[in-house]
Amino acid sequence: MHRHLRRRTQARRLSALLSVAALGIAALAATPAQAATQLYPTYTLDHTGSLNSGLTGDIAGSAFTDADGQFHWLSSYATYAGTDTGSDTNTFTNTDLGALTNQVGAGTTETTADTYWNKSGALCYQIDKAAQHAAPSPYEDDHCDVVGVWVDPGSGAWYGVVNDEYDFNPWGSSTQTQNQRIGTGIHGNRILTASSTDKGKTWDYGGEIITSPYLGNDSEDASSQPGKTWNYGVAGCRLFVDYATGYFYVVYNTQIKFKPNYTTFAYWPAVARAPISGKMAPGTWNKWDGGTWTQPGVGGYEGIAGSALHLDPSYAPATDQVDFAGTGADGSTVDYRAYYANQNGNTFTFDDASGDAFTANTSTGVITNAAGTTVTSVSYHDPALNSSVTVSTVSAKVTVAVTDATGATNTATLGGAVFLDTATHRLYITPNVVQETAFTFNPFSLTYQGVGYDTNVYQTPDLGDPDSLAIVGTEPAGASNSYLTSIDYGSLTNQNVSSRSYRMVSALTGGMWDVSMAPHSASQTHFSAQATPVDATGAAVSFASGASYGLAVGGTALKDGSGSAWRLVPVMDQWSTAYRTGFYKLVNVSTGAYLQSTGSTVQQTRAIGSAVATGTQQANFNPSGNGGSGSPGGTDQWYLQPIGKDTPQTLSTSSSASAIAAATNTSLAGVGRYKLVNRNSGLALEYVNGAWKLAGQAFGDAGQAVAITKVS
Template sequence: MATLGFAALAATPAQAATQQYPTYTLDHTGTLNSGLTGDIAGSAFTDADGQFHWLSSYADYESTDSGSDTNTFTNTDLGALNNQVGSGTTEITADTYWNKPGALCYQIDKAAQNAAPSPYQDDHCDVVGTWVDPSSGTWYGVVNDEYDFNPWGSSSQTQNQRIGTGIHGNRILTASSSDKGKTWNYGGEIITSPYLGNDSEDASSQPGKTWDYGVAGSRLFVDYSTGYFYVVYNTQIKFKPNYTTFAYWPAVARAPISGKMAPGTWNKWDGGTWTQPGVGGYEGMAGSALHLNPSYDPATDQVDFAGTGADGTSVDYRAYYANQHGNTFTFDDTSGNVYTANTSTGAITDASGATVPSVSYQDPALNSSVTVSTASSKVNVAVTDATGATESTTLGGAVFLDTATNRLYITPNVVQETAFTFNPFSLDYQGVGYDANVYQTSDLGNPDSLSIVGTEPSGASNSYLTSIDYGSLTNQNVSSRSYRMVSALTGGMWDVSMAPHSAGQTHYSAQATPVDAGGAPISFASSASYGLSVGGTALSDGSGSAWRLVPVMDQWSTGYRTGFYKLVNVGTGGYLQSTGSTVEQTRAIGSAVATGAQQANFDPSGNGGSGSPGGADQWYLQPIGNDAPQTLSPSSSAADIAAATNTSLAGVGQYKLVNRNSGLALEYVNGGWQLAGQAFGDSGQAVAITKTS
């Protein structure tokens, strides 16, 4: 699989590897308590009653029920939880073992309504993202399901022998829990491969020398601004009978939040549209600047990435199977020079048969420089785009060559295993994933619009990441100018800050300022005050109705705003905050909102260095999108498609006032101010900000 490697390239006449974006700063490195780790990404969320939970899942491919489960850990926040495992943190284990009646994997095969049986069972049934229904308190989860173990193995193998190989297919399901994670109830398939007609890895659907691994690597993001769930995942094509991946592409699916993750509500991003169904629909490559469309024919083993190059030419990058041709392949540079390379020895020769150490050329179709070189007796290809970002990979059994020009292509790592958040600092969406770059866009409904704004610093991991807001240590859906990444797999935690860009860098994250009702940027001067009306009701503190927005400054880089604010009443000096006798009560749905004394901010040294969150007096302005969230189909009308995909936040000037710690919105309910679950299109949560002085 492609990996990023800036240091692998030296500048040559064919390529300019000048990085057009900043490298971020590592502020703090911590360790996730080993009891909280798993073998897939963790999930952080706040329950309807204000309790903070961390979910981690694990399955050990063992023949006995010795550790396949989804664990729910509970404490006040991630810092306290991490510091108090075994002494203040509670833990609930939901067994998922395939042969235990009632377990999630067992349900999928045998006991569930609309079961999805697998001839070779399921083993990993991992909840990897959770949303809490504010109306019922029910937890809904996205489930990464590994199934059909060792489908190309001997028919005499037992089920446990198959699971022990670790070779499997993959699909994405949903499950729910109404007892706070004690049990999970299977809810059906939501995202599956289009290349498995009978939903099984067998010779009927996969008759060639290759096989489709399915859809995997899922991450959930709840986008309250536009009313959609988003799940990022990937498709992988492998060589039989084993597990070697030679083609993959990152993909995205989404569903209206109002559908509560139900099967049939999901659409896949494909060819620039959202009309493909989640189950069995085709998925395009997300995050591709070239808008390439992938395709795979299991009968002929043909894999293509086709579309239009950056120079306007048609491109069709097709898999050539070097492992079926003596491990050799030929390729051309842009001058038409022909080279032969051997994937086993790493040898590269020109047309005369002379050995060359490397070949470099500028590819106008990719708008990138390409270097093919010998590295550790293998053939390495590195592609550097106009921003200076480099993707590199070691070529093996399959090589992708354009059918017209015979030039090379490697799939990008954009969106791969990416943790997305809404970033109030920039008022954009932000993603951090496997390629270690940081991306932003104002329109997650167009994942190809993602633009690199920085790269992770040395020492920060990029595997199985979960993002969590460092200032609250509870809110997984937002980030800031500084942010925290957590790896449940490696047990690492990293607080990272955006570094200032240099004069020559063109790609970076810029501070954005929300606007008032007249469209003017909000002023943070001490003399500026505003009237706030939420759902048409004026917000006041006694007789005082004028408010000042005081920016919360970055704890790691104190000269910068975070995008979070404290609201101070000009007349009384009181700070707007949610109330309660416990921390959990201040985050619960229905928590009363009043004013009080200013509360402390995030303390990096708290909880043994895991951090202590700020108080309940911090807020952010979350844009309200102009779309109409809905599930589409290829037969949807042009009007419905346009309404559903009008998801850009650029220029949006209407907001909700959302509490940082809970992710709940301010609303006037039954004669009082309180925290309410977010609902798209709820006019009672829309805030009007009017300048008064």
């Protein structure tokens, strides 16, 4: 019964997501059509699998390896039931994701942390009662999910990002009971932190880390939002731990809705970050806004992340005014302001690039020109967007498709509100670039990679500048885009890295997809390029059979006996064997042995402090293992992770120019210093107390820096 009720709640959440799209949310859940002239490849679907239904949730899942080397998968639920029927955060344990999904009930263990809002001691109960943290819910009705976990290598404690739903049905009748409000599913949202010191049996509330600037006293009430619209808060969070620059990153979104219901008409994707050294604590977080990281996480303003136009969003709750303002691609000043069609007979008037006016009805889908003649579509090139725009009638609704210069198309079905430039009256829809995106470090290209709701794949060498994200491909047909988690297919344990091929997992639908980057055509100018690390002189590392290198980690030479020369042997893509993955095996030239972590169990080979020695070559990833869920490769695979040039720190609007410059010097372009990181564990090689071991990554730790010197 317990699991059955969870499935019903999950189905309701999915139904609500689809209903939001149908009601006219601007591109939130839209799947972009692909233009015939797309300048990037469509990737290949290599394998489709299924996550065991017992492992699913109603928010993105989290994969991580504990300090003791144990692999965990975490999924969360928050039911809207009036009784304690399944609101919890579950931690599943096995050797890897393939074994985990193949052995539920026989080899996989489960730890359940009840999070029900009215259960004494539960995480949501703690949040309700935590007035000392200045984050109580006025109605004491929190529904919270842990989404993303980092393990402190020093203490072994787990720190998690928490998606918190609260203030249910704030615009409903004041006579409703608490359970009646919760049962509507309408709520505000914020992002919190929690920690666990007993491996997920219980979670302790740690405070707010990211909240909306538009809510007075962090509450959904008429004093802060007196108009006809309301700010939902911040939601849709995903955690990425960037060991290269020493920051946590959380991607999320903010949404503006019509009272009293849940219909979204404006949203924008956003990003916040905090130094890893702060262990996710409140007050350590900054939001990306206007090209800087100086806004506080709690109550600060957030800009649109991933927008090439650098538009600045704003919302005035008292007047319901929502704007996206900035400079167009042609240098013109733009101000895209919400026009409320639902308050004007469901009609709006827009202009094309020539200034010709058209009137459209969002209820019937009818579009007419200035003469009153019905037209099926209007197309024009917008120089401010540097995109082609098509407004058309589709299934008796007004649909807008915006295709940019790369051929990527965002679509939206317009509803109660539309965005029109105040000067030109041309249309705008919010791009879907960072929406619900799973980020990884990609050793194949030595960049960051993101895959999210719009099904496109983006990369950038500088996640500290999210507007620099560039499209490099698009997901193949058949791969889902909902509630995604990325996990390295070669290890089936490491959520922080990807390769030329990668695996996406949906905790909501239970789908798993192995995807490969397809070769680009001669006419496609946007693609992921293979990157080659450099040696101590800045020369590209050679993988020729006769090339060898000396490796010194933290100043200590890496040897196998007296043999100090090593070959870097690329691990080839399991799905496309002609291509390198960005992962390597290190073979000692003198002994022919392979560098690997050791232990009597799989878990011991991934634990902090695991001994590193040499041995025979181990097997690679086997896609047919574990009933088709895959078996991971051995411990003899490594990647070179860049060491950034920044100084991780929390900023404010009063920070000095030098502090801002140091904190934001996060680009990996041209970085030639690395750590040698084990693929399965995500831990770095380090010489500790006279022995080679796996160590937790610490930014700026000189003892983990590897020097690569050409020998032959």
